[in-house]
Amino acid sequence: MINTHEVLNQPPPREGVDEFGSNAPLVEAVARWGRADVPGAPAPAGPGRTHRAAPDVSTLDEIGRHVGSAAFQRDAERANTHPPVLHTHDRWGNRIDEVEYDDAYHRIMAAAIGAGAHTSAWASPGVGANVDRAAVFFLFAQVEPGHACPVSMTHAAVPTLELAASALRDEWMPRLLSRAYEPALADRVGPREARPVSRSGAKHSALVGMAMTEKQGGSDVRANTTRAEPTGVDDAWGREFRLTGHKWFCSAPMSDAFLVLAKAPGGLSCFFVPRVLPDGERNVFRIQRLKDKLGNRSNASSEIELDGTAAWLVGDEGRGVATIVQMVTRTRLDCVIGSAAGMRQSVAEAAWHVRHRSAFGSLLVDQPAMAAVVADLALESEAATITAMRLARAYDDDAAAPDSSDVPEQGFRRLATAVAKYWICKRGPGHAYEALECLGGNGYTEAFPLARRYREQPLLAIWEGSGNVIALDVLRVLAREPEAFEAFFDVVGEAAGEHAAFDLALAGARAVVSEVASDVTSGAAAARARELTERLALVLQASLLVQHAPAAVADAFVRTRLEGDGGLLYGALPPGVDTSAILARA
Known part of the structure; x- marks a missing residue:
């Protein structure tokens, strides 16, 4: 009798994998620019406080094994299939504006915060600190990207919060640096007169978000209409205002505080908005609805109303x-890091599938057409990874020595951040699709993670400035900070003389810069902003690969991305490309 339900020729679950150790480009980048470790275990939440337990995953190897475990993958799936739920009122009609998350989401957050994915670069500064932190962030975002939004915003809020009044800064900064995860809003922060003394009733950790976008302006924040009216009170936290207005996008609204843009009498200004006031009362922070998004389902994005806040x-x-x-x-x-992490997930899943699936008499990986596709996807992923890690290294001067910055590195990162944000984030969606297709029909189902990744990747190209906004920012740098271009080409030029095609592309990029710079404020320059940004991105990636990647990887990238010796879609590799060597790193 034929058993029609016998399962044959299906890849085994990709579980129990060390996602760090198995990622050769990431391991090499951390060894090159980082400290190859993330010091310190999760800090306790403080006396008398409860918090969700986080596993002690304080090294990259431990983190890699944790995010590669079956349990973490199940949590990642559940956090997205059981999305956040908004509760505007309690059962008695009191306005509470709280977001309920599945326990799987809280377990992911506890692990990420406990491992320092948020602020470890600030808490333990030094050369390589931002690279180590980027690697931690990368590993968690590779498997579950939605939680990375509040993690990222909390990390990014630190330098802006340094500009706040000293008492506000001194009270809140230790909470941002804490490795404890306390998801509930504080019941009581303490009496105003006691500020800024630490109080046992306060939370010992905090997440900080931001709210800038309004429905009439989008990226044009100068069109914002939210008003900020001074109260006349100037206390230990600084000048107090009352905000009134609507924010069209506010991600992670469960955060403990937000940095918000609003129009004060003196113009558009930045404000610190806590969810809970010093006297223990809830601040006016009305969550109107949660956005029903294409992807990023585990992360609550919302519209909020401020009314005398x-x-x-x-x-x-x-x-x-x-x-x-x-x-x-x-x-x-x-x-950039999140998009690179998504590419790694896509390549890892595709490579796993083709190594375990047979068709037409042989494993898929042994079939030249499929091998070329996966190798091409791996090239893109490796270029994104090395770029993200080198860019993170350029941020180390701030964390290591805030009072004495490395000016060339600052110039490099000013331009390279915009260039990489534009290119790598835009390459993400197409990359995810091609990887999904490697799994055939399985890839198109929700039972496998690449359908979720396919919906996720477009977000990072939109968030924090979509394509034209970022490309025009590159023009802005050219017009106002030409020294950033000098620093950029100093870094990229370190690969000069190693590959003839790279040298030609580098000269071509310089020529386009000169052409655009001659009339940088014109409409003609704006029309070439994307071309300029793309050229810069490709020579940056090629430079890093030529210097640091195996010859097979660097040569294939230069031939396909700079010489145009490949096709317009993934997998059209020219003769002579060593697909086996490239696949060995995937």
């Missing part, structure tokens, strides 16, 4: 964009 000025009045730009810059960096 208490807020404290951060930075100078009228300098809101300049104040919050440090936060935006670092969340853009995390978009």
